[in-house]
Amino acid sequence: MSTAETTWVEGAAGSGFDVDHLPYGVFTRHDDRPRIGVRIGDRVLDAAAAAPPARLAPYLEAPTLDLLMGAGRTTWTAVRAWLSGLLTDAAGADRVRPHLHPLDDVTLLLPFTVADYVDFYASLDHASNVGRIFRPDAEPLLPNWRHLPVAYHGRAGTVVVSGTDVRRPHGQLKGPADDAPSYGPSARLDIEAEVGFVVGVPTRLGDPVPTSAFAEHVFGVVLLNDWSARDVQAWEYVPLGPFLGKSFATSISAWVTPLAALDPVRVPLPEQDPPPLPYLKVEEPAGYDLALEVVVNGEVVTRPPYRTQYWGPAQMLAHLTVNGASLRTGDLFASGTVSGPEAGERGSFLELSWGGREPWTVGGEERTFLCDGDEVVLRATAGALSLGEVRGRISPPPVPDSSSSGHFHAP
Amino acid sequence: MSTAETTWVEGAAGSGFDVDHLPYGVFTRHDDRPRIGVRIGDRVLDAAAAAPPARLAPYLEAPTLDLLMGAGRTTWTAVRAWLSGLLTDAAGADRVRPHLHPLDDVTLLLPFTVADYVDFYASLDHASNVGRIFRPDAEPLLPNWRHLPVAYHGRAGTVVVSGTDVRRPHGQLKGPADDAPSYGPSARLDIEAEVGFVVGVPTRLGDPVPTSAFAEHVFGVVLLNDWSARDVQAWEYVPLGPFLGKSFATSISAWVTPLAALDPVRVPLPEQDPPPLPYLKVEEPAGYDLALEVVVNGEVVTRPPYRTQYWGPAQMLAHLTVNGASLRTGDLFASGTVSGPEAGERGSFLELSWGGREPWTVGGEERTFLCDGDEVVLRATAGALSLGEVRGRISPPPVPDSSSSGHFHAP
Numbered sequence: 001m002s003t004a005e006t007t008w009v010e011g012a013a014g015s016g017f018d019v020d021h022l023p024y025g026v027f028t029r030h031d032d033r034p035r036i037g038v039r040i041g042d043r044v045l046d047a048a049a050a051a052p053p054a055r056l057a058p059y060l061e062a063p064t065l066d067l068l069m070g071a072g073r074t075t076w077t078a079v080r081a082w083l084s085g086l087l088t089d090a091a092g093a094d095r096v097r098p099h100l101h102p103l104d105d106v107t108l109l110l111p112f113t114v115a116d117y118v119d120f121y122a123s124l125d126h127a128s129n130v131g132r133i134f135r136p137d138a139e140p141l142l143p144n145w146r147h148l149p150v151a152y153h154g155r156a157g158t159v160v161v162s163g164t165d166v167r168r169p170h171g172q173l174k175g176p177a178d179d180a181p182s183y184g185p186s187a188r189l190d191i192e193a194e195v196g197f198v199v200g201v202p203t204r205l206g207d208p209v210p211t212s213a214f215a216e217h218v219f220g221v222v223l224l225n226d227w228s229a230r231d232v233q234a235w236e237y238v239p240l241g242p243f244l245g246k247s248f249a250t251s252i253s254a255w256v257t258p259l260a261a262l263d264p265v266r267v268p269l270p271e272q273d274p275p276p277l278p279y280l281k282v283e284e285p286a287g288y289d290l291a292l293e294v295v296v297n298g299e300v301v302t303r304p305p306y307r308t309q310y311w312g313p314a315q316m317l318a319h320l321t322v323n324g325a326s327l328r329t330g331d332l333f334a335s336g337t338v339s340g341p342e343a344g345e346r347g348s349f350l351e352l353s354w355g356g357r358e359p360w361t362v363g364g365e366e367r368t369f370l371c372d373g374d375e376v377v378l379r380a381t382a383g384a385l386s387l388g389e390v391r392g393r394i395s396p397p398p399v400p401d402s403s404s405s406g407h408f409h410a411p
Numbered sequence: 412m413s414t415a416e417t418t419w420v421e422g423a424a425g426s427g428f429d430v431d432h433l434p435y436g437v438f439t440r441h442d443d444r445p446r447i448g449v450r451i452g453d454r455v456l457d458a459a460a461a462a463p464p465a466r467l468a469p470y471l472e473a474p475t476l477d478l479l480m481g482a483g484r485t486t487w488t489a490v491r492a493w494l495s496g497l498l499t500d501a502a503g504a505d506r507v508r509p510h511l512h513p514l515d516d517v518t519l520l521l522p523f524t525v526a527d528y529v530d531f532y533a534s535l536d537h538a539s540n541v542g543r544i545f546r547p548d549a550e551p552l553l554p555n556w557r558h559l560p561v562a563y564h565g566r567a568g569t570v571v572v573s574g575t576d577v578r579r580p581h582g583q584l585k586g587p588a589d590d591a592p593s594y595g596p597s598a599r600l601d602i603e604a605e606v607g608f609v610v611g612v613p614t615r616l617g618d619p620v621p622t623s624a625f626a627e628h629v630f631g632v633v634l635l636n637d638w639s640a641r642d643v644q645a646w647e648y649v650p651l652g653p654f655l656g657k658s659f660a661t662s663i664s665a666w667v668t669p670l671a672a673l674d675p676v677r678v679p680l681p682e683q684d685p686p687p688l689p690y691l692k693v694e695e696p697a698g699y700d701l702a703l704e705v706v707v708n709g710e711v712v713t714r715p716p717y718r719t720q721y722w723g724p725a726q727m728l729a730h731l732t733v734n735g736a737s738l739r740t741g742d743l744f745a746s747g748t749v750s751g752p753e754a755g756e757r758g759s760f761l762e763l764s765w766g767g768r769e770p771w772t773v774g775g776e777e778r779t780f781l782c783d784g785d786e787v788v789l790r791a792t793a794g795a796l797s798l799g800e801v802r803g804r805i806s807p808p809p810v811p812d813s814s815s816s817g818h819f820h821a822p
Contacts, residue, residue, distance in 0.1 A: 116568045121651060142649055147592050148583050152651040153564040153658070157527045157739045158616060167617045169734035172559050172688065181558050183688045183733075205569060205660070206578045232734065238553055240532060240563040241652020247564070248734040249616070277583065277594045322594075323580035323643065323659040328568045 005088040009100065012041030012087075016386025019084050020264075023255035023388060024065055024220070027106040034063040034109055039255055039388075040087055042103050049099040052082060065112040065256065069200035069219040070329040076200070076219065080258060108254035110161040112198065115330035117159055117250065118320060119194075119226060120151040122311035124270075126339035126347060133355040146274060149311035149319050151333070154226070155247035159332065162254050162390045168372060168397040169248040171232035185397035186229035188356065189370040192337040193292050193304050193347035193378050196224035197313050198256055199331035206324040211282045214314035217327060220256040223292070223378045223390045224334045227251065230350055230369065252332070253378075255388025265289040265382045269312045276315070279322055286312040288382065292338055292347065295377040296362045296370075304338040304347035306380070372396045416499040420511065423452030423498075427797025430495050431675075434666035434799060435476055435631070438517040445474040445520055450666055450799070451498055453514050460510040463493060476523040476667065480611035480630040481740040487611070487630065491669060519665035521572040523609065526741035528570055528661065529731060530605075530637060531562040533722035535681075537750035537758060544766040557685060560722035560730050562744070565637070566658035570743065573665050573801045579783060579808040580659040582643035596808035597640035599767065600781040603748040604705050604715050604758035604789050607635035608724050609667055610742035617735040622693045625725035628738060631667040634703070634789045634801045635745045638662065641761055641780065663743070664789075666799025676700040676793045680723045687726070690733055697723040699793065703749055703758065706788040707773045707781075715749040715758035717791070783807045 007019045017023070017039050027037040027044055037044040047060040056079055059068040068079065086096055121127055124141075127150075131140030144150065160166075168189055174181035200219030203209060209217055226246060233245025266285040275281075290306035316333055337347040346352045349369050352360050359366040370376070371394070378390040418430045428434070428450050438448040438455055448455040458471040467490055470479040479490065497507055532538055535552075538561075542551030555561060571577075579600055585592035611630030614620060620628055637657060644656025677696040686692075701717035727744055748758040757763045760780050763771050770777040781787070782805070789801040 116566055118654075144585075144592075144646055144649070147585075148647060150647065150651055151654050153566055153654070155527055155564055155736060156567065157742065158736050160616070164616075167735055170619070171734050174555075174558075180685070181555075181688070183690060205571070208581070229734070235555055236559060236561065237650070237652075238555070239648070239652070240561055241648075241650070243529075243562055243564070244730070244734040244736070247736045274591070277592070279594060319655070323582050323640070323655040324578055325566060325569050325655070325658045331568065 005084065007040060007087045008090040008093045009040045009043060009087055015041045016381065016384065017041055018384070019087050021257065021261050021385045022080060022083050023257045024068070024111060025254045025256065025388070026064055026109045026111040028109065029101060029106055036060050036062065036065065036068070037106065038083055040100070043100040044103060044106050045087070046099040046101065047083070050086060050096055056082060066329055069112060069198065070202065072201050073216055076258060076260070080260065108161060108163070110159070111254060111256055113330045114156040114159045114332050115328035117154040117156040118151050118331070118333040119154045119336055120149050120311065120316050120334060121336040122149050122309050122316065123335070123337060123339050124310040125308065125341050126337040126351065129339060129346065129351045133350065147276070149316050151316070151320065152241045154250060156332070158247055159250045159252060162251055162388065162392070164249070164251060164392060165395045166227055166249045166251070166392045167395045169229050169232065169244070170397055171229060171244050172235055173231045174235045181235060186231055187369070188230035189394060190228040190230050190349045191294065191376055192226035192228055193294050194224040194226055194334045194336060194338060195290060195306055196222040196252055196332050196334040197316070198222060199327050200329055202329050203321065203327045205326040207326070208324060209317055209321045209327065211280065211314040211318045214317055215259055217317065218259050218313070220258045221262060221387070222256055223253040223380055223387050225251040225376065225378050225390045225392060226334065227392070228348070251390050251392045253388035253390045257385065257387055261385060262288055262382055267307050270308060270310055272310065279318055280315045282312060282314050286314050290380045290382045290387070292378060292380045294347065295379060297375055299362050301360060301362055302344055302346055302352055304345050305340040306335070306338050308340050309335060309338065370394050416495065418451060418498045419501040419504045420451045420454060420498055426452045427792065427795065428452050429795065430498050432668065432672050432796045433491060433494050434668045435479070435522060436665045436667065436799070437475055437520045437522040439520065440512060440517055447471050447473065447476065447479070448517065449494055451511070454511040455514060455517050456498070456507070457510040457512065458494070461497060461507055467493060477740055480523060480609065481613065483612050484627055487669060487671070491671065519572060519574070521570070522665060522667055524741045525567040525570045525743050526739035528565040528567040529562050529744040530565045530747055531560050531722065531727050531745060532747040533560050533720050533727065534746070534748060534750050535721040536719065536752050537748040537762065540750060540757065540762045544761065558687070560727050562727070562731065563652045565661060567743070569658055570661045570663060573662055573799065573803070575660070575662060575803060576806045577638055577660045577662070577803045578806045580640050580643065580655070581808055582640060582655050583646055584642045585646045592646060597642055598780070599641035600805060601639040601641050601760045602705065602787055603637035603639055604703050605635040605637055605745045605747060605749060606701060606717055607633040607663055607743050607745040608727070609633060610738050611740055613740050614732065614738045616737040618737070619735060620728055620732045620738065622691065622725040622729045625728055626670055628728065629670050629724070631669045632673060632798070633667055634664040634791055634798050636662040636787065636789050636801045636803060637745065638803070639759070662801050662803045664799035664801045668796065668798055672796060673699055673793055678718050681719060681721055683721065690729055691726045693723055693725050697725050701791045701793045701798070703789060703791045705758065706790060708786055710773050712771060712773055713755055713757055713763055715756050716751040717746070717749050719751050720746060720749065781805050
């Protein structure tokens with residue numbers, strides 16, 4: 001597909017959603033039937049309604065992206081070529097136009113079935129910042145960090161689409177000065193600005209995926225907000241890792257950017273020292289130059305750069321499967337918090353407030369962690385492309401009833 | 412359902428699979444169509460073929476247990492009552508008998524779609540043993556352990572049914588004396604003998620499940636072997652917990668024992684000191700008296716008792732959802748390694764060999780961890796009931812090709 005082609009769709013040029021992008025989503029309109037949509041400018045193309053070729057139609061008539069994601073790279077390329085032709089061929093515009101709907105007229109749904117969700121910890125600056133905050137007198141990086149992309153499994157069932165409110169979670173909390181834990185709402189509600197990779201083509205149990213096969217398996221990219229209750233996490237996470245501090249919600253963008261659309265922003269990874277073991281070696285360029293923004297209540301508060309991430313996504317996928325763990329269509333693996341080397345490039349409020357000790361300001365108010373009512377939006381650009389945003393507002397926690405029996409009612 | 416009723420199925424009385432049990436599974440016979448089966452003695456009843464009442468038929472005609480699991484307790488009770496009547500009414504035996512198949516004639520499949528898999532760490536004796544092995548000079552239990560049931564998310568996509576071979580995983584390994592990690596097959600391949608709880612009825616995001624609602628949500632119980640590569644785990648697990656050391660395979664029994672069938676073996680939990688926070692308080696009896704056995708190459712090597720577990724399953728479920736995390740039909744949460752206070756009651760080879768320092772013997776051979784070809788079977792009884800076994804044999808690791816490119820071929 002040539003990026004020199006221009007679309008006949010008004011307003012798409014320069015919007016970040018031109019024909020060189022064409023991200024996929026799932027939407028409903030007046031009825032409730034979910035349909036696959038392709039974003040062009042500020043419109044959504046109803047893909048199945050636009051008369052795809054017969055061999056591609058089944059993938060586009062499905063109610064989720066699952067079937068298309070599992071179909072593999074040849075099909076992905078064919079669908080993109082068809083879409084590009086459709087949206088650049090001015091002669092056919094009148095036929096296609098009825099199937100373009102304004103974004104404001106549709107409801108966007110979670111676009112695929114999340115199988116397993118794995119969260120990495122791939123930013124050297126993020127891992128170093130966390131180490132300095134929690135262990136100020138020790139080496140910030142743990143011994144394994146430069147040898148393998150550290151990761152854990154998160155909760156797939158609580159991955160939600162952009163726009164879903166996030167209720168402040170309750171949990172066990174114990175400050176360093178407390179004798180015993182107490183039960184209550186998290187007071188240190190945080191975000192993690194991340195990039196998520198969506199697996200399309202599955203593997204059999206026992207078959208590792210080499211770094212060279214990354215683009216055969218990964219369908220596309222989403223932005224991801226890994227909401228985190230830092231006080232819950234701090235008390236629970238030794239020795240088995242984060243659990244309830246993360247599992248209440250993980251938000252992803254409604255639009256999945258095809259991996260091929262990001263080819264123009266591929267960049268070499270930073271130097272890796274020591275050199276990784278052979279199974280983690282990559283053909284460069286294996287990184288992506290994505291520029292993230294975290295917006296709170298309408299104001300940009302930090303700008304994390306993805307291009308400085310230490311471990312690349314092909315390395316994450318090779319590591320994730322080196323033990324023979326199989327992949328399923330819909331597996332989602334995320335970068336972990338994206339933080340750059342500068343203070344204005346930190347991708348979590350834990351880092352931005354340096355452990356809660358240095359408040360930052362938004363709208364003239366001080367913040368360390370999030371207040372009820374705060375709205376957080378993650379955005380990113382990839383050269384001329386804009387990735388789909390991730391939006392979420394904090395709603396108050398549920399109120400326990402007077403019997404303390406564990407029953408709740410909404411506030 | 413009265414347990415005094417007797418079945419007309421020959422050989423079922425005293426088999427552990429009498430009419431007071433009736434576990435559910437999914438099987439295929441000569442064609443490949445998966446069917447729901449109910450075990451009675453050494454036979455499998457083809458449930459849909461046995462003419463269930465119209466209002467129950469859709470749940471039993473499905474190719475997995477998912478629909479039945481999601482239907483809720485009233486339906487679960489009605490299906491059990493119908494099955495019990497069918498298998499005790501001698502007058503109808505001739506009509507039902509053609510739908511009973513010998514176990515040897517069927518292939519058992521994974522009986523439900525695993526949604527999220529969570530593994531707890533609920534045995535005081537296991538957690539204490541692990542603490543003593545790894546931190547001999549420190550307090551064996553970490554500060555949070557007696558306050559909350561510690562847990563992490565595992566990989567749902569690699570949960571496999573009993574009988575599936577388990578390939579020895581490769582991974583990064585680094586012994587305490589090594590300067591740098593190396594890549595190779597795990598040399599410390601272990602098991603964890605566990606009890607798994609299968610969620611039927613889902614919840615909405617934001618709604619915690621009180622301990623009192625445990626039996627409304629949990630459909631049944633499986634045995635579970637959480638295969639573990641201890642050398643991979645030891646190098647990777649700080650600070651985000653176990654990942655590749657566990658994610659290559661988790662085996663469950665093909666039979667799901669309905670929760671109601673375990674009512675006769677409910678027992679009080681051990682005393683909890685300090686008393687748990689209100690959301691973790693339970694109505695007793697909240698434990699289950701299950702007697703596990705680990706069989707290696709045909710020989711019983713350890714007998715872990717579930718009744719001594721510190722945290723009960725209703726507490727696990729309440730904790731898992733206290734932050735508002737939603738449940739899906741097919742969520743699986745497991746006890747963690749079941750170990751009792753005695754040396755012959757340890758549920759992992761890590762403990763049985765005390766960190767690899769004290770070999771145990773099987774078939775006249777010494778073992779610390781598992782050898783290729785070893786077959787491990789978990790079994791359990793619950794009073795008069797036998798839970799479905801979990802069987803798995805260790806197959807050799809894949810052989811990397813000479814280019815070390817990360818490609819593998821089977822040995």
